[in-house]
Amino acid sequence: MAAANYLPSEDQFLCSICLDVFTDPVSTSCGHNFCKTCINEHWKTTDQYMCPMCKKVFNKRPELHINTFISEMVAQFRQSAQQKSSHSSSEQQVSKPGEVPCDICIGTKLKALKSCLVCLVSYCETHLEPHLTVSGLKRHQLIDPVENLEDRMCTKHDKPLELFCKTDQTCVCVLCSVLDHKTHEFVSLREEYEVKKEELGKTEAEIQQMIQxxxxxxxxxxxxxxxxxxxxxxxxxxxxxxxxxxxxxxxxxxxxxxxxxxxxxxxxxxxxxxxxxxxxxxxxxxxxxxxxxxxxxxxxxxxxxxxxxxxxxxxxxxxxxxxxxxxxxxxxxxxxxxxxxxxxxxxxxxxIKRVQQYAVDVTLDPHTANPSLILSADGKRVYHSDVTKTLPDNPERFSSHAWVSGKQSFSSSRFYCEVQVKGKTIWTLGVIRESSRRKGEITQSPKKGYWSIWKRNGNRYKALDDPSVHLSLQSQPQKVGVFVDYEEGLVSFYDVDAAALIYSFTGCSFTEKLYPFFGPGLNEGGRNSAPLILSPVRVK
Incomplete structure (x- = not known):
């Protein structure tokens, strides 16, 4: 009587080929049991008739017989499992729109708890139990429920996508790695997942930093x-x-x-x-x-x-x-x-106090200086000499105008510097685009990549805009502040001591690096011998 009430475990009713509960169980002459469809399909893919369990080879295709005992036990097991499933279904959640349903449930679909990447099936809590208890199924990879599991199968070889080809940056199956990606580098999906997860973490941190x-x-x-x-x-x-x-x-x-x-x-x-x-x-x-x-x-x-x-x-x-x-x-x-x-x-x-907050330490670049200019050792002073030196005519050097640019370039944000022009009758100040012409005759204008102002004949001032603008100043600047807002498209010149705006170029479109440039003017027999001096910025 005790035996009659005994219900074997599910392990005893699993087909060794599909690892699922028997469907139409049949027995071979060697005594092993399989699903009828599973063993027939298995023998279609092999050159000889061999038992998948004991590896016994048969000379001819064995005659298969329905195992009635196993069939009855499986039916009893299924009935018991169904009753158990029906009982637990009332306690589980029914799948709602947008949620992944269980693929095994018949009738009312319960919410899937996990999806199996080996079976390519999503399971509710009840139908997931074999994957948690059966030794053969425990090796399957379970993930949070997802839809369209068929997308995880190789469309060419009908095998699970288990590997990641680093060469082609794509997911592949085992046969792909042997046939189509033979010389490529592979890692497991999990390994690549961890790498990508770490990269995404870094990217997310960078994005969060950018947002901040x-x-x-x-x-x-x-x-x-x-x-x-x-x-x-x-x-x-x-x-x-x-x-x-x-x-x-x-x-x-x-x-x-x-x-x-x-x-x-x-x-x-x-x-x-x-x-x-x-x-x-x-x-x-x-x-x-x-x-x-x-x-x-x-x-x-x-x-x-x-x-x-x-x-x-x-x-x-x-x-x-x-x-x-x-x-x-x-x-x-x-x-x-x-x-x-x-x-x-x-x-x-x-x-002026606000723009002085963007002060930068600019030094003169000797590789750009006209051969007639003399630069101080610290790169902070420049004046014109009547003697022209022999220097390499590199692309950055001004050949026809007595100018020199700064070493520092700027391609974003804001920058400001101050230049002492005290005692000078001629000078030129401004910023230049990296690709602007530096050889031969140069027309200073924003269209040519020059945003500049100059002084001539002692008291004449002009902004080299399109068109140029004669400037009427209340006093002669002794120190000129040069301010650039790259994103705003603004270049402004200030009389620092008089706290006056000399001129502003507005609506500029900057797409390249900008360099400040300086022209001390010709010596004029000593009348313009005072140097241009890059002064340290002192906020008042």
Whole structure:
């Protein structure tokens, strides 16, 4: 009775060929059992009839017989497993859209727990159990459930893609490595997975670093924008207040002048009215006496009243009741201009301080210097000599113009340097594109890869733009600051001591390396012998 209730383990019902529970189990004459289909297919691929288990060779194809005992036991086992599966199915989750379903479940598909890369089947918790308990199935590679497992089969050889060809950077099967990729280098998928995982980890770390840097850049940009906005609001508020104050002062001044004028006019009118009244009185008296026929009385009255002497009156020809307002308006505008100039200077001082934060240590490159130039040993000073040296005419050297470029090149971000031009009557400063012409006659302009300004004849300044622009400067710069914002496409020149903007090239398109370049100008018999000096930047 105990034997009747005994249910063998699943290991006893596995076909050694497909490693799955028997389907139509048959027995060979040597006593081993296989699925009918499995053993027939196996013998189709071999040249002789051999038992896959004991390797016994049969002279002719053996006659296969259904093993009824095994069939009954397998049926009983399947029924028991199905009942067990039905019971556990109620506890497992039904596969939802977007989730991988179990390939074995019949009817309601449960959610797959794992996919087998050997069987190319996805299993729910119940159907996965043999892979966790059966020794032969334990060797199979299980992964988190995935769809389209057939994509993991070699379409040419119908074998699992188990290897990675490093030469062709593709997944291959075992037959591919022997037939199609014979001389190539291979590793297991797991090994390549670990390598790629490590590379992706590094890439992810780099991307995270880039994201962090971009975020910091955005934060810095926002801080700069907020600071610029605050400074702009402060300056324009000051200007607005200055304009309103000037307008109020002008209005009050005009009103006061108008009141004084009206008061003065009233005084003038009273004086005129008195004079007119006196004149009318005299006129009446004169009329009265003019009609008298008493000669003596007329003469005595005229003598006593001095009618022949009219009352004194004021000379009104130079008197005006219209005040001069233009002087008041000019004074108000002058005051506003002074306020604007003061605020502009504050703004430029703040701007110069900002660009000075991007100061770089630039040194002169002797390989680019015109043979007539003399450079200091530290590469910080350059002046023109009347003696031309014999030097190699390398591509970087300026041959016809007395110029020299810096050693340092820039292809991103911002950079700034300061050049002392004190005591010089001629100089040229700017930046040059790496591929720009350096031999023969050179036209300085942005189209030719030159962004520069120069001084000539002691006090003439020009920006070599397209077209060139004559510059009218309030004072002659003693130290010039050169600032470049590569991404923004901006090249600006500043009078450092006067805190004034000399000129800006805007809307530039930079695609190559940029080099600062310097031209001290010809010696001119000693009149322009002072050197150009690359000065250390000192933030005020």
């Amino acid at each position: 840097e971009i975020k910091q850049s955005v934060d810095l940009s926002k801080e700069n924008a907020d600071r610029m906005t605050a400074e702009g609001v402060q300056i324009f508020t000051a200007l607005k207040e200055s304009v309103e104050r000037g307008q109020t002062n002008l209005t009050n001044s005009i009103k006061e002048k108008q009141k004084a004028t009206e008061k003065q006019a009233e005084t003038f009118i009273k004086q005129l009215e008195q004079e007119i009244s006196e004149l009318k009185k005299r006129r009446t008296e004169v009329d009265q006496f003019s009609h008298s026929e008493d000669h003596m009385h007329l003469l005595q009255s005229v003598q006593s009243l001095k009618i022949h002497h009219p009352p004194p009156t004021k000379n009104w020809t130079d008197v005006s009741a219209c005040p001069f307002y233009e002087g008041t308006l000019v004074a108000a505008l002058t005051q506003m201009e002074e306020t604007l100039s003061t605020e502009m200077r504050k703004l430029l001082e703040a701007e």
